[in-house]
Amino acid sequence: MSSIIQLLPDHVANQIAAGEVVQRPASVVKELLENAVDARATDIKLIIKDAGKALVQVIDNGLGMSVTDARLCFERHATSKIRQAEDLFSLHTKGFRGEALASIAAIAHVEMKTKQDQEELGNHIIIEGSKFISQDAAVLPKGTSFAVKNLFFNIPARRNFLKSDTVEYRHVVDEFQRIALAHPKIHFTFYHNGSEMFNLAPATSRQRIVAVFAGKTNEKLIPVQEETEIVTIEGFVSKPEFAKKSRGEQFFFVNDRFIKSGYLHHAVMAAYDGILKDGAQPSYFLNLTLPPHTIDINIHPTKTEIKFDDEQALYAILRASIKHGLGQFNVAPVLDFDRDSNLDTPYHYKDFDGATPTIQVDGNFNPFSEERPSKQFSTYKKPESTANWESLYVGLDENPNESQHLTFENEEITSSLFQDEEVENSVHKTYQIHKKYIISSIKSGMVIVDQQRAHQRVLYEQFLLNMTVKQASSQQLLFPLNLFYSSSEMELISGLQLSLINTGFVFEENDTDHIVISGIPVNVTESEVSIVLEQLLNDLQDGIPESSFSQNDSIAKSMAKSLAVKTGSYLTEKEQENLVNGLFACKDPNVSPFHKPTFITMRVEDLDKKFAL
Template sequence: MSSIIHILPEHLANKIAAGEVVQRPESVIKELLENSLDANATSISIHIKEGGKTLIHITDNGKGMSEEDAVLAFHRHATSKISSYEDLENIHTFGFRGEALASIASVSQVELKTRREEDSVGTLIRIDGGKIIEQEKIGTPVGTSITIKNLFYNTPARRHFLKSNATEFKHIYDCVQRTALSHPERAFEFISNDDTIINVEQNTLEERLKNIFGERHFETLIPINEKTELLSVSGYIGKPDFARKSKVDQYLFLNNRFIVNRSINHAIFSGYEHLVEKGNFPFFLLMLEIDPRKVDVNVHPSKLEVKFSDEQNIYRVVMAAIRKTLSVNDVVPSLQMNESETPSTASLQHSSLPRFFSKNVGMDENSFPKKNYTENVYSPIKNFPFTESVVKKSQENIFPSQTTSQQTENVSAENLPQSTKKLWQIHNKYIFTLTENGVMIVDQHAAHERILYEKALSDFEKAKPTTQQLLFSQTLEFTPGDFVLVQQLLPELQLLGFEIKIFGKNTVMLEGVPPDVKAGSENKIVQDIIDEFKTNQNKLKLDARDNVAKSFACKAAIKTGDVLTEKKMSALLEQLFSAKTPSVCPHGRPVVVKIPLAELDKRFMRT
């Protein structure tokens, strides 16, 4: 024979494919778990020994297989999950390639027991290195139980690449945990070397999170739930100040499949708008639901990566959802020494800031006599001139005993009439004010920046700019590059309230400015905005409008060093707390820092 090319025998082909699909025990677990999920099992038990190297045993109560199917299942490209190309375009199941079992069986010793509900007897199949060595009828519960022994026993090279038992265990644990998180409606049991690691009942996502991460951790999460036509986003995201230094707690599920996608991760971070510092990563567990036709999961054998047909829009939806969720929940960082508080105080510290403020204001306006005041603490609700939300809050969040101690502390600490406004400007940079249970420091520039930024964005939407007309119109000259940019941004600038006319080569005439622009700085601000715009453009990939809004906010805002009158300060705070995201400036720096009295007490060792 002169031919040197020949078709590989199937068992060899399977071993080669196994190199792709089965990389370590964790891959086996993943494939088998997905099979169980696809079989609609509601209870799945996983048992491993020595990091899965010697034994992997998975039992489910799913549909099971007929004897015929059970045999067929171990053939390559044998699957019940798709049958036509159309199915591949519209995948609802986890598996679909029909490779996993064949691959696993070719590199291990497999024992499969399965029975369908309609069958009276089940099937037992034993396979060694890809060859069926035993096949018989046995009695077994409905569902499938599969045992994988001595993984990679016949591929020593691969076996040597396995890491320590602990490492392989960690991988398996992560896999099981992810699966358990994405399927709270199913029960999971995970046993390693006879130790029960995870044992969770069928439950809601909330309970599942509590079971797996603990109640305390759950307190740091905010539920998220946004639906659009393209995509629905649900799950939980972590409060920014509980962000961790590592990326461990990040779970992204697409149609219940765990995926890794840098683009969506980036969208989530952008959604946080740098509420978390660089190098910190927030917790998130996001369930994305999308029409399967709009996503290709057949990109990589492990199916961790997916391709979206409309990645940009998905990016936008995710970012908007995160942003919205964070903005309706208070996320002001508060200085805290330790977190070992009872849940109720923890939630108090994170309850919404605007309410704190409005309560304070409320007290300012109705300065009641002290006696009346303390009496009312005990019967707080009736005839009490607080706003409804405040009353609600005191009912819900504060135990009566706590209220008393806080209030008395407050009164004795200040001993001032409640009607005095408590605002100080320090170093012409920060505004200092008292909150109900501590102090609050506001960065004046960042605060104004946030206000202007949100106003700019709403101006863009309303398209009804107001303009302070200028007495002396200003001629502004730009470099040719900047001039082109000005022309490009002209519509946005006009929406903000700038009245700009092109006036010959590289020159524009400024006839009006937004009312927030400080008198006198008109001629500088346009150039400043252009400069800032350019910097932002290089640094961040921002949408042009967003960039204009940010640049405008940054440049038109009160600067550090500007002296503020009491009136201006209170106006600023009032505006700030009616903003959507008052706690962070458009650049991502915090605007407000709260120091609870408890923290000060600790510093002075009063505890």
């Protein structure tokens, strides 16, 4: 029998490896930016077109590469970071496995230009699908320029799995922000389709965070700093009142490398225990510095997960340091407008000593004496004699018929438990049970309605109708609302603006970091606007649907979920009736917008069976 196992060709092996390293354009952005940082660049430019599908280019002023290194960097497992297995536990750089460039070159058109500072000429290399097309000398500036074009050009199936440009662009922005936040001393510039999206000058960590997320980021940050033998923690967490429902602004950096850790996230949430609303998520930007030999960063293909040597101690230190930072914020002096200023010590009396009071005693004072005491010792006034108390009632018995008559309002009893008169008018049409279900009688028995799901269905169809007909009613605000968002959130809102206008929102101004709303839908209160928009952004964080109908459907579902009456809310009898009537007036009253049943029916025969012996 002939052998059936054979070695894969290099270009096939590279394409398979690319499946682990390169999942989307954002993966290319991550690898190229990390290489630029490892090259000790102080100025890095990121240029993309069509969300990275057509072009991803990174230009840096780093060390550059020699002729030999420029060719070897595209070979599998070729790296300058490690020499032996032990080096994996003493890493101080980002890339180290030597698979990124080989994988990228296997599935795209790559053009690299690089030059070292001491060399007169640089190298210009072109590779298409792992095949070297050319390598020539060229006059170039110091540093390296990588241009990755036509991603997945030779794997159409992988290209078909890419999302819309909006979604892919958002993933690219996420990767860019992670690298930029981890290295505030480097100048980063980001261009998309010829437009400058970010221009981040070298700054401190706090300034970099504010520059990336804009808005009111600066006023919500609380510094966190702790230095121990195990770990050094530096960074910022947000004040509790700025917590959001989404988990967008949450960053852990270990030795300047972005990671994801549910264990460390739990430590942060434990520090906020008792001061956050249910479902709220705080923002945090925390950089943990640990000895390289105490962590293993080679457990995940994308290197976003790390194994720690002593997780329990790290958990306790992180939780305590955040609690300490929050405690310092809470005990800081604040303006109290309810304090009575009359009780404050005047400023010009602050250095005065209080005078000791003098005590005078009248040795001749006799409490049983009839004489009036001296005024300087007492102001006591002896009550008048009450011997003639009958005089208080003189005249009350005269003309008794003219005396004032008092009338008392008797409580009228309108019904009785066993009274048969007008029973039909006193019977409730609906009942609320446990502030969750509404029971209404029907001819065959009764119907039990889930109030939250029913209201979701009513609101969903109402919003969808308004967006389809484009005749939504708006209520004008006396004072316009200013809502601040990050750049990525503003990008999403811009894509949703037309649909939001059709639901009843009126946008007065759209800036780079905030929006001004002067009108809102009639069934939305002013205090609910920020909650509705935040929930909408959270629901659509994986991308805005391309078709207008799908977009309207997603917005209607999100707004219905935010505005629907919640379980545990008390409803009056009128509100119960309106909700039940509104549900059965819907086109599809049987299920909520999320395909959950809104009501069940129970027949009289079913009840009879329950009571049958």
